[in-house]
Amino acid sequence: MHINLMIAIFIVAISASIMLKNINIISYINIMGTVLLMILSFLIGLDVANSGHVFYFGSAVYIDSLSQIQLIIITAVSVMTALYSHKYIKGEYDEKVISLNKAKVYYVLFQIFVFSMIFLCMSNNIMGMWIGLEATTLATAFLIGFNNSKLSLEAAWKYIIICSVGLAMGLIGIILFIYSLNSEINTSMLQWTYLLSWDKGFNRTALIAAFTFIFIGIGTKAGIAPMHTWLSDGHSEAPSPISAMMSGILINLALYVIVRFYVIIRIADGMQNIRYLFIVFGCISLIISTFSILKQTNYKRLLAFSSVENIGIMCIGFGFGGPLGVYGSLLHSVIHAYGKSLLFLVSGNILNAYQTKRIGKIKCLIKTMPMNSIFLIIGILVITGTPPAASFFSELKILQNGFNNGEYIAVSILAFSLLIAFAGFVVPFIKMIFLNDGSEEYVRMEKDKENIIPLFVAAALIIFISATFSNILNPLLNSAVEIICG
């Protein structure tokens, strides 16, 4: 029932964006659609909370608490970005930067993007997950190149080439994985729930190759270093709402697919050490991204590298593998999604007002854009993991698990990188917000109040999660931890 409604919403929203000619109405339908999706995902969440997991359409759609977490992130962030897109697209359209057709294309691709992500996280079929991931690549390629400027086209071309090759590698991994099952397969065997109880043994060599291919291939999409090169370009050149969605949701989802495979493969004989892949690549991501953060002069690029850093933290949490670490990673994925979306949306407002991405050219935001700077400060505190925010507790839990396991090298790299990232993050933004060299008069800009509602939504969600994760979100997170840790 819920799923049918969701599909109906997508059909209505997409066909409305194609057929209608009034941008305002299309945008309202878009917002309505995402809000309805959020309500539906909440209702599905109630079912999941009652019975542990739900199946739809036979067993083609499977939702458990792990996918429910992704569903919460997807729908909430898409509500924010749909709200933001309303004024963003309207502004571009009124200033004749984009044509009516282009605005319509934006909304169609927006819906397809959200649809493919929801498809991916609900799919029970392991190939369905791959198809969903590839569909997100196809939907976002044009969205990254949306401005048609030289830089955005370059970013889009890099994105489509690198991610397609990565996903082709992922497909090889999945083929090897199916081959390693040592058995004649039929269609129902591609289902995750079926594979979870697989007891006929694996071909070990093929399985190791399979997981490595899956990790590297799909990790490209997740932005794990050193396959992150598209991410910094793509996220910085895309329109801000799209950056928010890609950074907040998409990389989480790619990691989610890897984790789904990890859950099956982990229990096979002699595969316990496969978790070190997560730790090693997490550490590489942390080191590369933190040192890249230090030398950035472009604030959207800085945020993009921070996504690489956060995906590294999540990877390390999954790699430590204890309940604490996995809990920390899942909590971190939620809070990072909201925090990073907030930051990207604020940066979109700043970009809109100043028309530059250079950190050095923006000064004294607290006087020129006071509202936005407050949200900017909230976002920075959340992303760097400052105590009242939930991200502090998630990072603490991951570190704690590392200490319990005795993996001191990884823990020290993690702690050191968190410290550097904190400095690298706070210094440029403090300059942007507070630096007042007295050379000119700073007055409040008109554009400060323009696109503020989605920021309120994001900040409210962050505060809600931070205040209540230990009771409201806790059962959901704990049952997801049980799925991963077994």
Added chain:
Amino acid sequence: MIEILISLILISAVAMSGFRRARLLNRGFAIQSLTIALLCLSKGYMTGEYHYYILFILTIITKVIIIPMIISRSLIHTKLARETDLILSGSWSYIVMGIAVAMSFIFLGNFLDYLFKVGCILIITGAILMMGRKKAITQMIGLLTMENGVVLFEISMVKMGSIIEFGIVFEMLILAMIMGVMIFNINKTFDSLNTDYLSNLKE
């Protein structure tokens, strides 16, 4: 029969790795896809499983007809005739290909069948085309060649359901279309298809 088709695929892969004319590359890709389609057909005839026939029809429609058409249209639009100034020159590409063929037959010795090895070689061909050339359109053909290699893997190792085959092929088609449009945009914005111009974004 299957051996002949596999050797045809191998020959097309080796030949494509050194081609400089974009039109020839396009034709090589079409012939390669046609051979893969015929391979599916003969496999279907031998095993009697209908999903090979579906794969045959899908490959013929998308990779033999539509995708080469998209490529040749963008060739006409962009007036690109041949690659000049290669990173990996033609003769070196052949040498690398030779080494790759030898390696995959030595190291994968008794592991699986010829299809698997030729799949590996196709992936290496795709990689050479993507890394050794500068024009965006050659990179696109390289990516599609790589996908052909993955299809060979799939035929050789596993059987997926027809819906999934359809999903994969359909996405390849959309991917080719998107890349075609993007090549058009790149040509319009940069007045060239040379990816050297695509290097303004740096750390």
